[in-house]
Amino acid sequence: MDMPVVVEVVDDKVRQEDIEKIFEYFKYIDDKFSTFKEDSEITRINRGEIKRESSSNDMQEVLRLCDETEAETDGYFTMHRGEKLDPLGLVKGWAIWKAAGQLKDMGYKKYYVDAGGDIQTAGRKWRVGIRNPFNRNENVRIVEVDGQGVATSGTYIRGQHVVNPKKLDEPITEIVSLSVIGPNIYEADRMATAAFAMGKLGIGFISKLKGFEGYMISKDGVATFTPGWEKYAIH
Amino acid sequence: MKKLLLSLGVIGTFAIYGLSQQSSPELAMMPVPTTGPSPVPDNSGSAATPAPTSGQSSSQPVPTVPPVTGGQYKNGQYTGSVADAYYGNIQVKAIITNGLISDVQFLQYPNDRRTSIMINTQAMPLLRSEAITAQSANVDIISGATDSSQAFVESLGSALAQAK
Numbered sequence: 001m002d003m004p005v006v007v008e009v010v011d012d013k014v015r016q017e018d019i020e021k022i023f024e025y026f027k028y029i030d031d032k033f034s035t036f037k038e039d040s041e042i043t044r045i046n047r048g049e050i051k052r053e054s055s056s057n058d059m060q061e062v063l064r065l066c067d068e069t070e071a072e073t074d075g076y077f078t079m080h081r082g083e084k085l086d087p088l089g090l091v092k093g094w095a096i097w098k099a100a101g102q103l104k105d106m107g108y109k110k111y112y113v114d115a116g117g118d119i120q121t122a123g124r125k126w127r128v129g130i131r132n133p134f135n136r137n138e139n140v141r142i143v144e145v146d147g148q149g150v151a152t153s154g155t156y157i158r159g160q161h162v163v164n165p166k167k168l169d170e171p172i173t174e175i176v177s178l179s180v181i182g183p184n185i186y187e188a189d190r191m192a193t194a195a196f197a198m199g200k201l202g203i204g205f206i207s208k209l210k211g212f213e214g215y216m217i218s219k220d221g222v223a224t225f226t227p228g229w230e231k232y233a234i235h
Numbered sequence: 236m237k238k239l240l241l242s243l244g245v246i247g248t249f250a251i252y253g254l255s256q257q258s259s260p261e262l263a264m265m266p267v268p269t270t271g272p273s274p275v276p277d278n279s280g281s282a283a284t285p286a287p288t289s290g291q292s293s294s295q296p297v298p299t300v301p302p303v304t305g306g307q308y309k310n311g312q313y314t315g316s317v318a319d320a321y322y323g324n325i326q327v328k329a330i331i332t333n334g335l336i337s338d339v340q341f342l343q344y345p346n347d348r349r350t351s352i353m354i355n356t357q358a359m360p361l362l363r364s365e366a367i368t369a370q371s372a373n374v375d376i377i378s379g380a381t382d383s384s385q386a387f388v389e390s391l392g393s394a395l396a397q398a399k
Contacts, residue, residue, distance in 0.1 A: 003381065117379040131379030132367065134392040140367040142374055154380020155387050157325075162387070173339060176388040179378055203362055217367060219336075219388075219395060224364045235370040 003116030009103065010110045010124070018106050022099050026115065029095040032059065035086050046084045062091050069190045076205075077194035081163075093151055093189020096120050100185070113185075118151040120185035127234070133177040133217055140223070141179075141215060142235035149185025153178045153196035174199050177217040180206055181232055188212070200224075307334030308398040315394030317343060320386035327387065329394040339391060 005026050007019055032041045041059050044050045052063060066079040066087050079087040092115060100113045100120040110123030119128060125146045129139030133154065143150065154177050156163045162173060178196045182188030191212060195202030206214030207226040215225040308331040317326045326343035329336055379385065 006376070008375075112376055114376050116381055117377065119376050119378055121376075126376060127372075127374045129370070129374035129377045131377050131385075132369065133380065133385065133388040135389070136379070136385050138369040139374060139377065140370060142370050142372055150378045152378045152380050154384030157320075157381075157383040157387055173336070173391070176391075177380055207362060219391065221367050221392075222364060223367050224362050227363060229363075235372050
């Protein structure tokens with residue numbers, strides 16, 4: 001994907017070529033799923049050049065998961081953007097989760113994979129800062145996670161438009177950031193995406209999900225968080 | 236007789252609960268008293284340990300938004316700072332009418348076109364709340380939104396700070 005990717009593995013023996021494979025995987029994901037790329041598989045589907053039913057296994061799996069997530073979240077998560085498909089709000093977490101699975105299959109135990117501020121952790125306690133949406137040089141909270149995924153949804157800017165999946169002409173600006181800790185990054189990311197689309201109600205949605213905690217920041221710098229958030233928080 | 240009265244009492248209690256929920260739709264929260272550092276300090280005076288970030292660093296100090304506890308904004312138009320969105324700059328103008336944000340306009344956007352966006356307001360259930368504060372402890376990783384989202388919020392935040 002076209003965003004910073006950080007992979008850190010702290011096992012005793014780490015092979016550079018294994019780490020390279022993870023970066024190659026993210027390039028593969030970007031080439032397939034980026035709606036900004038003219039010849040990506042998703043762009044070709046959107047142009048009608050490929051039918052969804054004839055697309056690759058990975059594409060069909062992601063689109064199927066998007067349909068499921070849309071049903072589970074009453075449409076607050078959706079990959080439909082007008083006539084086009086845009087699975088970004090799910091494929092990011094899905095790809096990070098898959099990449100972490102590849103590290104596990106390679107035999108690694110202690111690592112994290114961070115793509116664009118969404119993170120999958122494994123094997124030991126990792127300290128994750130929640131960035132201040134108003135100041136990129138500060139963290140407003142610090143959580144400690146081991147095996148969980150941490151995803152932060154923010155205002156989705158597309159072109160000069162701030163996008164609300166539910167009402168395309170009424171973008172979300174009441175909240176500016178919603179961080180979710182989930183059982184893994186695939187779950188955390190898709191639920192953070194759905195919750196952000198709900199605006200201020202999003203944190204209520206997260207509070208009802210078993211195994212998830214959330215921290216939402218409003219445009220006024222007021223945070224609202226789930227009761228169980230504090231069990232992860234060290235600051 | 237006793238049983239009937241008890242069950243009527245229970246039904247009555249639930250009915251009252253239901254009605255009061257409908258008539259007071261505002262945010263119901265337990266504010267967490269903040270101890271320790273005061274609201275997020277201005278970036279230029281901050282002594283926070285810089286943590287490794289995976290995003291772009293800001294090339295100019297960005298004022299942080301002081302928390303608003305119950306007050307409204309002053310009417311008027313407020314221009315936010317120019318913030319780096321990695322592929323260009325974003326700058327917004329916030330328009331306050333009747334103490335509320337009625338419009339946010341893009342003054343700068345990488346391809347330099349302009350647009351305006353509308354605002355939604357919604358209510359919410361019982362949860363914990365606090366003013367955000369800067370934490371100076373070291374971290375391994377940082378979770379945040381994308382560069383364009385960060386820049387949009389930084390610019391919007393500085394506009395709103397002027398409107399306070």
